[in-house]
Amino acid sequence: MLDIGRKLQDLREAHGLSQRALARRAGISNALISLIEKEKTSPSVASLKKILDSFPVELSDFFAPRPEGPPKTGAPRE
Structure with missing residues (x-):
């Protein structure tokens, strides 16, 4: 999820x-930033943009998706 x-x-x-600083930069209210971060509301695509x-x-x-754990490099061991 x-x-x-x-x-x-x-x-x-x-x-x-x-x-507050992010809200000023984005031109939206800091209350909206707070509500989004607390998962109290979902942002519209326009607001998130x-x-x-x-x-x-x-x-x-x-x-x-974020990678889980360290990146895998090289060929798999046999």
Whole structure:
């Protein structure tokens, strides 16, 4: 299951932004950022696009699954 709120919070914190600062950048209310992060509401595609435009992140990258564990390299051992 995709946790949009958690992913958004992680992204925001990784860029050192408060909810208020992100809201200003995106041109939306900080209350909406808070509600999304708490999973109290789901953002519209337009709102999520505005938020993600505040970062160097595309919608497709935001929804791409995160790799679990370390990356696998080389040929499998036999």
